[in-house]
Amino acid sequence: MIIVLKPGVSKKQETTVLREIRNLGYRPHVMRGVARTVIGAIGDELTHQSLETLVTLFPQTVESVMPVQKRYKFVSREAHLDDSTIKVREHVIGGKKLHVMAGPCSVESEKQLLTTAEAVKAAGATILRGGAFKPRTSPYEFQGLGVKGLKLLAKARRETGLAVITELLSEAHAGIIAEYADIIQIGARNAQNFQLLIAAAKTGKPILLKRGLSMKIEEWLLAGEYILANENSNLMFCERGIRTFETYTRNTLDLSTIPIIKRESHCPIVIDPSQGAGRADLVTAMCKGAVAMGADALLIEVHPNPAEAWSDGPQQLSLEVFAKLMRELHPFILASGRE
């Protein structure tokens, strides 16, 4: 920790602060600068108490306190220099192959799901997405088919060979979701629902952790740390747009997360342009950008008839548009050195 003192602090005030720093378990180191005195407090910030309270305790003396250590360990690139890969059935995410996870926002019926599954498989997707339990802003909106939806996902997997990703939104469902899903998705609204993160981690299944609507990168990495610290190393991060002042799009898809997650962490990064834009007409361009920037996988909403979708219709691609997207992505996948 670095403690910056106010200008003109007396010797006595300084001594009081130094004593408190020692009390809290750090060894203080004083540097006298031109305009201000700065104290380096030496000690492990992860195991000691934060010194940020010194600002409150000594408002006349202490101007600011700055941490120097990173707060995350297991998710950090320092902890694992190579890229991590995640095995999902016969697939490897985070390796040379770009994966596409595609399917409807919500599982609505056998016909809707199987039609979609066959079409996305034919177009090149390897993983089927589909919500069985849906978190909805309003209690009056469709909340998902529940276990019936999970069974339909399993059926689609049997018939197409696609792996399955679906969302977990209640600790109480962790067992049943783990039974059916190949990847467990944690949604943006639950990204700091730490009890849910722990429950998901304990299933041992691969976890896709979406970024919360207003989550800083550091907080996202720390939420991921809850997964790894609970002995599940199969974590991928998924950017799905952050909330900004802009109203043209539903969210602002932050593609800079691709090089940032690659720099700070060893875990794969997945991009969800459907949630990110909230508009189907922007999805193709965003997928191209994501691939060029090095995303490990894409998560795309596809529906046989978006206009009649039971949720999030405006952002779902039709089967034809999805097939066209996959063809258009091809040169960018090659340009980025992927398969």
Place this chain on the structure above:
Amino acid sequence: MIIVLKPGVSKKQETTVLREIRNLGYRPHVMRGVARTVIGAIGDELTHQSLETLVTLFPQTVESVMPVQKRYKFVSREAHLDDSTIKVREHVIGGKKLHVMAGPCSVESEKQLLTTAEAVKAAGATILRGGAFKPRTSPYEFQGLGVKGLKLLAKARRETGLAVITELLSEAHAGIIAEYADIIQIGARNAQNFQLLIAAAKTGKPILLKRGLSMKIEEWLLAGEYILANENSNLMFCERGIRTFETYTRNTLDLSTIPIIKRESHCPIVIDPSQGAGRADLVTAMCKGAVAMGADALLIEVHPNPAEAWSDGPQQLSLEVFAKLMRELHPFILASGRE
């Protein structure tokens, strides 16, 4: 729903859109404007499917779709013209008396809690706050005393007569929290954890629902709707600051929520300036503003020794500063016509 067509749409394109509107259960009503044709789709938006997908389905024809109905019912002022009041033991929140809920961020020990409880009671608080289960950004931070913390809260209630508010952060804890708490707090990070909202509502206990870090007013009201729609009418909203680009404060406390919630809803509004600012030195001024603007209650973090607090030290007031705050608030309480 209002559907705005693009300029220069053909008769045939228009007919196709009108047919789809009827398919989806609405009666279309065409208005030809100077620059654009607008279609009013008549039908109950809460029970029919959204027409927003028309933008996707007919990208060449439909420019935009705008809802006209409000999405919330039970929390709305229209549903309940008078202010709601909430009975918490012998206290009434939302009535003429301003209530102050005060106490430490986390329950740490019997001594810490009882000292605080006695001091805040002496200064005029009626409700004791204290976290027993703590949601922490990092898995390496103190996660709360758990049930032991709840028992200490109960002891403090017995000894001081203060009512108790504490946070619920797992569906699995709903029963035990309801056993000990007079008010159940839903934290900002769980404000759209709908399963938790339902579990909290079903306890029948009064609920304090904090605004999520990047929650729009409409979403907050809809989250509240989950409480009322699950047959618990004892809901209060709590503003605790939103996330903005500003870094001087931890959050930006949005005091305009006071008149807005009063206008849109009948439920009481509580202000939490401790989380809102994240700095003890701003709390007093913010409390004054909140009282003047008509807040029904304040939620304030107070600790006997903020510098040694196990969580959020920089935003907790010392006992002395809290007592001084309560004295300084007095003229503003009177000026606002409260007790």
Place this chain on the structure above:
Amino acid sequence: MIIVLKPGVSKKQETTVLREIRNLGYRPHVMRGVARTVIGAIGDELTHQSLETLVTLFPQTVESVMPVQKRYKFVSREAHLDDSTIKVREHVIGGKKLHVMAGPCSVESEKQLLTTAEAVKAAGATILRGGAFKPRTSPYEFQGLGVKGLKLLAKARRETGLAVITELLSEAHAGIIAEYADIIQIGARNAQNFQLLIAAAKTGKPILLKRGLSMKIEEWLLAGEYILANENSNLMFCERGIRTFETYTRNTLDLSTIPIIKRESHCPIVIDPSQGAGRADLVTAMCKGAVAMGADALLIEVHPNPAEAWSDGPQQLSLEVFAKLMRELHPFILASGRE
């Protein structure tokens, strides 16, 4: 400056960084911590080059660089311990009396302006606001009456004795605005138009500097520094709402700026709830909050017939509502120890 090195940096890498720090004019001071080595670079940050480029220059070695000095001087509380006051004709802003600046968004006609001026004076305002040159988002919106508007403001001043505040939006107008205005307003969109700030400062007139739509407190103080560094000490800051994700209000009025500006600076702070909310029905509550929190003045839009205003109708108060507001503010002014 504090330079944090990455873990596992070699002696040679460290030496290279130390050499560059010396090159750039600082004296390095090494502290070896538990997890990382930290270098304090001693030297005056305001006169030396920033060391932030070390991150770029030595990406394998340097993790982050943090400044320790504040970047503003003349506006800071440290530079001037007492509150500054500003003389505007016979009035003093920043002293014991709360001032109210009121009037229409745009000057539209003699009748509109004089009617408003008389009414706001009768209700207790001391300063008349009115835009003669208007910055408008669209080129097709009313751009103000220009010099004719300034002449009407002068006439209103002669007839009512109110002082006049009006906006400067072009360097080319600095002379003519200074001739007519008692206070020059710099609008939010021009808050970092540094050439305009310099031109305004050089007139010697009192300046009201609005906060930009997404301006951090530090940037706002530094924009104010442009005024004081150009030898004009008559500066007041004006909070008018920042841009956030919320769409219920036009902006989010950040009332925490009142205690923050009082803490960081000696200059008066003015609150503009009309721009802040963009809705007339929220203005009264926000004025009460601003007064309770210690604002030195309020800036309020008032129009004899808001529905027919040529700009920003939805946020302007009618004369009757303004008079009622002034009566309702009275107890809060007394409670805050003002006149």
Place this chain on the structure above:
Amino acid sequence: MIIVLKPGVSKKQETTVLREIRNLGYRPHVMRGVARTVIGAIGDELTHQSLETLVTLFPQTVESVMPVQKRYKFVSREAHLDDSTIKVREHVIGGKKLHVMAGPCSVESEKQLLTTAEAVKAAGATILRGGAFKPRTSPYEFQGLGVKGLKLLAKARRETGLAVITELLSEAHAGIIAEYADIIQIGARNAQNFQLLIAAAKTGKPILLKRGLSMKIEEWLLAGEYILANENSNLMFCERGIRTFETYTRNTLDLSTIPIIKRESHCPIVIDPSQGAGRADLVTAMCKGAVAMGADALLIEVHPNPAEAWSDGPQQLSLEVFAKLMRELHPFILASGRE
């Protein structure tokens, strides 16, 4: 305009609103829905007054008012179905060739500028960027070489054949900048400095309009409308990152602006990843994304020695990194069908 009435409005209240709508020059058209009555107000919104004030005028009757027309004309895709191209010396921006504008943040010296110019030309850039007048957050930071900088840019153009882009930040400089620059840049902080936009437009030179730090797409398009409405059709938009809550990067580069500007407007779109990220180590990935998504040009900061740059060192690329970037971009340029 669409006017939504509150539920339960009386016939008399409705009549009053209808009368006011006619007064303001629109023809009202009433639609009675299931839950609410909606009025379509028919008339040209661009030439009539906004009806948004009806919310203020009839707070008991009118719930909300929504515009249906777009506020921009000349910049809109509807006004000009084909992509516009801009001729800059022998180059065409907005056509098949991707252009790269590169050079130092600030012009510092002849040697610095010429070295950079030669290197970026050799690597494939066609336009040289360099600030001669610099807008700086603090008055104590380097403000640019002024006219001397312009002369150095002209010299670099003579020696390398590169075209020149430089920033205009004062109306007073419009003449001199137009004399030296091939493209005039309007910076983010001046994006709604409408007097400056008009002064720039009137020079007749191509204009690159950066997006303001918190500018909505609609506002950006309207700022562009100031250029076209002042008879200068040589406009390009430049995304350079918006301000969000994230602090890892200086700004959040919003690459979704590429498909959005292509959809809403006919003007070229340029991406500035240097300002967008504020970190040199993210620039390469962002350029790849921008190219894949269809950007017409890139604007990149390059410096022979970023660590000693007089401004914005952390975001400038060295000559070597820039040359490498240009090589790595090549396959993505081909994949996107560009040259």
